[in-house]
């Protein structure tokens with residue numbers, strides 16, 4: 001691309017063969033109607049269905065649609081990182097490929113950012129009525145915890161549908177983190193920000209790629225990326241168990257003085273179990289951090305680019 005477009009849309013795409021055509025159908029008229037230069041960076045996160053072929057087809061009659069392909073599935077956040085890092089626009093909007101984030105809000109986000117010179121415009125979910133009860137509950141707990149960790153500048157219920165200015169993108173690119181959790185890192189920047197409220201729609205087709213295991217992982221990444229307080233929790237647990245030990249020691253001494261030492265096995269047993277449990281919890285917590293230090297020291301990139309249509313080279317072949 002010779003000149004940078006004004007707007008870049010970053011869209012992580014993983015096995016979205018049903019949803020993608022519908023998304024493109026709804027997204028394109030909106031972007032064309034904006035009357036600004038734009039590009040859509042579709043990041044194919046190692047899809048194993050016909051999504052890659054569909055993306056090539058889409059690109060054929062939509063030159064603004066750019067394809068970045070991973071060599072393998074690396075996860076939603078990695079796809080976001082690749083898209084944000086490779087976007088050329090002065091404004092970068094990240095959006096899901098399943099129409100859960102209504103693309104009609106993009107013009108509103110852009111207008112707000114330009115009018116008020118904002119660096120960040122969050123898409124805030126006004127209503128999660130279409131999400132399952134379980135998803136709403138887990139999401140509620142997640143945002144509650146994250147606001148405690150990052151602070152009140154983190155908007156409640158703001159996911160990965162947001163607009164970033166070039167300044168915010170450059171700041172994020174300068175971060176040494178390999179696997180940032182953007183919904184925490186972006187508010188942490190503290191740049192001037194605004195909000196656009198939207199209704200989280202139902203996934204247009206296909207099914208979610210966020211099973212419980214990935215949700216737990218995102219939550220663990222979020223906590224350990226931003227806070228060492230779980231380590232402090234280990235200290236508190238240690239102190240608490242120490243206190244219990246003192247009480248037990250007192251109890252044992254008194255029992256001994258009263259001459260009834262033999263029936264003390266239950267307290268011993270409970271004490272042993274308790275301390276064993278506390279130690280295991282602490283070791284587990286340390287493991288979380290040590291594991292992350294390990295991967296940071298290894299400094300492996302979070303993703304590998306297989307293909308970027310903007311660079312017009314294809315290491316993995318597109319016509320197989």
Ligand code: UDP
Nearest residue numbers: 012013014045075076079096097208209210
């Ligand atoms: N996604 C991805 N890699 C993955 C899982 C998901 O790029 O490993 C994409 C997916 O195609 C979608 C977005 O991330 O555009 C959000 O995923 P999904 O809709 O499955 O999650 P949910 O909305 O249910 O939380």
Ligand code: MG
Nearest residue numbers: 096098100203
């Ligand atoms: Mg979704």
